[in-house]
Amino acid sequence: xxxxxxxxxxxxxxxxxxxxxxxxxxxxxxxxxxxxxxxxxxxxxxxxxxxxxxxxxxxxxxxxxxxxxxxxxxxxxxxxxxxxxxxxxxxxxxxxxxxxxxxxxxxxxxxxxxxxxxxxxxxxxxxxxxxxxxxxxxxxxxxxxxxxxxxxxxxxxxxxxxxxxxxxxxxxxxxxxxxxxxxxxxxxxxxxxxxxxxxxxxxxxxxxxxxxxxxxxxxxxxxxxxxxxxxxxxxxxxxxxxxxxxxxxxxxxxxxxxxxxxxxxxxxxxxxxxxx
Amino acid sequence: xxxxxxxxxxxxxxxxxxxxxxxxxxxxxxxxxxxxxxxxxxxxxxxxxxxxxxxxxxxxxxxxxxxxxxxxxxxxxxxxxxxxxxxxxxxxxxxxxxxxxxxxxxxxxxxxxxxxxxxxxxxxxxxxxxxxxxxxxxxxxxxxxxxxxxxxxxxxxxxxxxxxxxxxxxxxxxxxxxxxxxxxxxxxxxxxxxxxxxxxxxxxxxxxxxxxxxxxxxxxxxxxxxxxxxxxxxxxxxxxxxxxxxxxxxxxxxxxxxxxxxxxxxxxxxxxxxxx
Numbered sequence: 210x211x212x213x214x215x216x217x218x219x220x221x222x223x224x225x226x227x228x229x230x231x232x233x234x235x236x237x238x239x240x241x242x243x244x245x246x247x248x249x250x251x252x253x254x255x256x257x258x259x260x261x262x263x264x265x266x267x268x269x270x271x272x273x274x275x276x277x278x279x280x281x282x283x284x285x286x287x288x289x290x291x292x293x294x295x296x297x298x299x300x301x302x303x304x305x306x307x308x309x310x311x312x313x314x315x316x317x318x319x320x321x322x323x324x325x326x327x328x329x330x331x332x333x334x335x336x337x338x339x340x341x342x343x344x345x346x347x348x349x350x351x352x353x354x355x356x357x358x359x360x361x362x363x364x365x366x367x368x369x370x371x372x373x374x375x376x377x378x379x380x381x382x383x384x385x386x387x388x389x390x391x392x393x394x395x396x397x398x399x400x401x402x403x404x405x406x407x408x409x410x411x412x413x414x415x416x417x418x419x420x421x422x423x424x425x426x427x428x429x430x431x432x433x434x435x436x437x438x439x440x441x442x443x444x445x446x447x448x449x450x451x452x453x454x455x456x457x458x459x460x461x462x463x464x465x466x467x468x469x470x471x472x473x474x475x476x477x478x479x480x481x482x483x484x485x
Numbered sequence: 486x487x488x489x490x491x492x493x494x495x496x497x498x499x500x501x502x503x504x505x506x507x508x509x510x511x512x513x514x515x516x517x518x519x520x521x522x523x524x525x526x527x528x529x530x531x532x533x534x535x536x537x538x539x540x541x542x543x544x545x546x547x548x549x550x551x552x553x554x555x556x557x558x559x560x561x562x563x564x565x566x567x568x569x570x571x572x573x574x575x576x577x578x579x580x581x582x583x584x585x586x587x588x589x590x591x592x593x594x595x596x597x598x599x600x601x602x603x604x605x606x607x608x609x610x611x612x613x614x615x616x617x618x619x620x621x622x623x624x625x626x627x628x629x630x631x632x633x634x635x636x637x638x639x640x641x642x643x644x645x646x647x648x649x650x651x652x653x654x655x656x657x658x659x660x661x662x663x664x665x666x667x668x669x670x671x672x673x674x675x676x677x678x679x680x681x682x683x684x685x686x687x688x689x690x691x692x693x694x695x696x697x698x699x700x701x702x703x704x705x706x707x708x709x710x711x712x713x714x715x716x717x718x719x720x721x722x723x724x725x726x727x728x729x730x731x732x733x734x735x736x737x738x739x740x741x742x743x744x745x746x747x748x749x750x751x752x753x754x755x756x757x758x759x760x761x
Contacts, residue, residue: 362709
């Protein structure tokens with residue numbers, strides 16, 4: 210049996226993704242314990258990286274990596290031939306409504322997404338917006354006295370406020386939304402390493418893009434490697450996959466619980482401070 | 486070796502005879518730095534310990550015995566040895582208020598303890614840098630004590646300090662982080678409006694710029710009060726409230742459309758709901 214493989218991520222993009230998510234996870238891991246120093250997990254997490262000074266060092270280095278990758282990404286895309294398929298399009302609103310209808314059972318039709326679904330566009334610009342906010346506010350908080358040569362203390366306190374809120378928002382979006390949509394829901398999605406997706410995934414996840422490509426399909430197109438022989442899964446690998454998925458699900462649920470607890474805490478504090 | 490045993494073992498010491506009646510005080514004293522340095526009961530209390538039996542109560546009192554000194558006289562006892570630091574303390578607002586007759590104003594023993602005084606470098610000392618926030622809060626969080634003195638002393642100082650990086654990092658295992666006395670001075674604590682105070686506006690650069698803290702920050706132009714939330718107005722709206730409302734909306738959006746759709750997606754996989 211032959212199967213088409215569709216190029217989704219370039220090597221450049223895959224490396225950017227790996228650097229971005231590694232720094233993101235390290236930043237969350239070394240950041241939230243400082244926000245909630247009273248909690249039992251806080252001390253445990255800080256000890257696990259070798260104490261408070263290491264925590265600070267890892268947080269700063271990861272922050273610089275994230276700023277670096279973000280800046281590189283923007284510069285690369287300015288120099289590259291411009292692409293517009295990531296921009297929002299009125300069709301995204303229809304796709305969004307269609308997905309809500311589908312999920313609630315009012316329709317049996319999935320939205321026909323193009324190369325990027327409405328949610329992927331949100332996540333992309335959310336990550337960009339988040340990196341800018343976290344980068345600027347993080348640098349202000351890193352060097353408060355240099356910052357106070359140019360801004361009053363209130364601006365640094367606002368930077369602190371932004372840093373916490375954006376951390377919570379971004380972590381919710383990544384650890385729950387992105388993990389479910391792209392990794393647990395499409396288990397085992399290896400496209401972040403291989404850069405390609407299968408024809409089945411393509412037809413299912415990006416039908417509009419699939420139809421566009423197949424309409425002009427010609428053998429020998431460098432974007433597609435055909436033919437590709439797919440090995441049959443044995444019973445053993447199904448067991449391994451099952452356990453891997455179980456493990457991933459447990460980790461996902463643990464992190465989701467943690468994130469929901471953190472969101473609840475910051476929302477309660479905000480409501481007490483600004484609304485009550 | 487128990488405290489009582491320690492006392493009994495040092496048979497030559499004067500406090501052995503005091504121990505017969507004042508066992509609790511002597512036991513506490515036996516753990517103190519004063520005991521280790523061979524200070525005895527009579528060095529602070531006077532009196533003659535070389536008296537035995539029923540004669541004690543009469544004879545001890547007749548030999549210049551002072552018992553517990555009045556709060557205003559405590560400095561006299563301590564200054565016999567600690568004259569220099571008592572002199573520094575006598576510059577403070579605590580002493581000035583005590584002199585005026587405000588008997589609850591802090592004196593030596595309120596911070597250092599009475600019989601069981603430990604060196605402030607000892608982590609169990611109430612005057613240890615890491616224990617100082619709780620120590621100061623003992624009076625400064627107490628509304629009855631603070632309003633009995635004069636109205637206007639704020640009782641939320643520990644609460645506002647708890648939100649700072651200094652405290653959160655200290656709780657997370659950080660070392661050398663500022664607690665109350667690092668900024669307000671330990672002995673020479675003064676009112677903010679006093680030009681000799683470490684927290685007088687013109688002195689802040691040198692207070693914050695201490696070596697080991699934020700050296701070389703004399704060029705700070707814009708500052709602000711660290712305990713207060715500094716408000717920064719944007720179009721006559723408090724920016725902090727604005728940021729908070731924005732992120733509450735974003736997080737609620739994220740929770741509904743991430744978790745909501747994740748939840749609906751999971752149920753659709755199990756065919757819990759009937760499809761139309």
